[in-house]
Amino acid sequence: MDFRTQVTAPGATSRFNADALLIVLAGDKLPAGLDEPLAKAIEQAVALDDYAFKSGKLAYLRAVDGVKAPRVAVAHAANASAKALKAAAAAGFGALKGLGVKHVAIQLAGFGELQGVHAEAVAAAAGDAVYLYRTTKPSAPPAPKLEKLTLLAGTKAEGSALNGGFERAAAIVEGVTLARELANRPGNHCTPTILANEARKMAKANGLRIEVLDKKAIEAIGMGSFLAVAQGSDEPPRFIVMHYQGAAKSAAPVVLVGKGITFDTGGISLKPGAEMDEMKFDMGGAASVIGTMRAIAQLKPKLNVVGIVAATENMPGGRAVKPGDVVTSLSGQTIEILNTDAEGRLILCDALTYTERFKPAVVVDIATLTGACVIALGNHRSGLFSADDALAAELLAAGDAALDPCWRMPVDEDYDEGLKSNFADMANIGGRAGGAITAAMFLKRFTSKLRWAHLDIAGTAWKSGAAKGATGRPVGLLTHFVLSQVK
Structure with a gap:
């Protein structure tokens, strides 16, 4: 989509040539500064009870006298x-x-x-409006024809600020759209191999360097925990490493790590059948990393970024890992697998250890990790876990700026007690209480050499019900965070 800003003189909005004019109002009365034909039309709509200065109110006005645009929509915001x-x-x-x-x-x-945040808010709404999943649904209605969006500014200073917001927003919209598309695909249309191919395609189109490790290469490295999850599936795993270089090769990179379970049955600890179809979204973390790398490639910030995706299915079968099995992770630590449905942490722990070779400035992993996080935070905020106060503050600020918020959860050492095992260095689950926290504490055991944070997006990566589909979160949060790391 073409996002533009136009500085207009007072009274020029009515004369602006577009297919439609969208007026968004805030406040409990008609704001000053609207062109007379528009103000008059809105006042008439209010008089007819077709519109009110209240949150959520909307009016569609056609062929307004004195307005060049043939369609006018008026929407009211709850606040500014x-x-x-x-x-x-x-x-x-x-x-x-x-x-x-x-x-x-x-x-x-x-x-x-x-300001720029206003441009980003409008662009995000437009991106949501035009996205339509079509990959396996050729009967879907035609996609919306919206191609160009012009945000009108009153001054050059406003125009400059809005242009900056649109520059970020255009890249984020592309990244969110890509993440949504990948996550929405059914498991048979987004296997680890297909996901790796899509990452290759994105990297080639955007000038990124990419490596894809196959099963043999993963075995050679020694990712025993990752491979334990993969061994029950006929689909081979893939380990995807994407590189963006915007600074000197010696500069420590920001590393993003995404959970890429392309379909999660729970393995031997089989999930209930109801809503299991939604487990195609269990690679939402991987999709968000690929989408963020797409956005970063477009924005070209002066720093280095590495995006890592550990991709596999989690399936039952004769070769599948069993409850009680003990595996050795890339770090050398052993893990007693008490529940094969706690598989995301098993692939992420090896991916986190792998990041050490990059001597990163910071590492953030992103995963649809626990149903417990959904119980704790619902579907509005992602869970944020980090022992680093400054890093947590940066991620919270990035989420707020991107309208993609998260909420900090504890990582107190007391929670680590639940991971003790009589047969390995640790178990892969604790008890039911604080399940999202004990999952983060498991990952923390593999980050002693890292400045690290974990985002649990189980409640925010997709929607269920009539609006079922991927959200593309937290591409906005991650993009703002990466940009904030430019020194």
């Missing part, structure tokens, strides 16, 4: 925050969806001086 703007803009785009609109001009009123 970027979050409220995104929700209101999404409603406005929804009103225009299916109308053959290719170019939308947007005016914001009541939001104060416009």
Whole structure:
């Protein structure tokens, strides 16, 4: 999509040439500064009870006298925050969806001086509006025709700020779209091999260097924990390493590690059948890493980034790992596998150890790791785990800036007690209580040489029910975080 900013003089909005005009208002009355034809049309809609200055209200006005755009949508934001703007803009785009609109001009009123966050909020709403999954659904309706979005600014300073926001937003939208597309694909259309091929395709198109390790190479390295999860599947595992170089080769990179369970049956500890289809989303962490690398390649920040994906299926079978089996991880630590459905941590622990070879500045792993995190935080915030206060603060700030929020959870040593084993250095699960925390504590045992954080996105990577589908989170958070690491 083409995102643009246009500085307009007072009264020029009505004369702006676009297929549709979207007005987003904040406040409990008509804000000052609207063109007279628009203000008059909105006041008339209010008088007819077709619109009100209340959160969630929406009006569609056609052929407004004195307005060049043939369609006008008016949406009201709950307040002047970027979050409220995104929700209101999404409603406005929804009103225009299916109308053959290719170019939308947007005016914001009541939001104060416009900043980059406003552009990002509008772009994110537009990206959501036009995305349509089609890979295995050829009967899907045509995708929305929206191709161009112009955000109107009142001053050159606003225009400059909005342009900066759009630059970030355009890359993030591309990354989110790619992450959603990969995660939405059924397991038979997104095996580890297919996922690796898609990562190769993205890397080649965006000038990234990529390595894909096959099973033989993974065995040679000694990733016994990763291979234990993979051994029950006929589909071979893949270990994907993507490199973006924006600084000197000697500069320590930011490393992102994604869980890539392309389908999770639970293995021998088989999951219930209900909603098991949604376990195609268990590679949401991997999808977000690939999407973030796509965004970073477009933005070209002056630092180095490595994106790692450990990809496999988790299947039952005659060769599958069993509860009680003990495996040796790449770190040399042994693990008693008490539950084969706690497999994400088993592939991530080897991936985290692998990152040590890059002497990274910071490592963040991203995983749809635990149902316990969904119970703790619901579907609004991802779980953030880190013993590093400064790193946790940076990730929290990045999530807020991207409207992709997370919430910090504890990693107190007391929680580590539940991982004790009589037969190995550790067990792969603790008790039911604090399950998301004990999962993070398991990963922490493999990060003594790293500045590390863990994001549990089990509640945020996809939606269930009528709106079932991948969200592309936390590509926005990760992109903002990587950009914040440029010194």
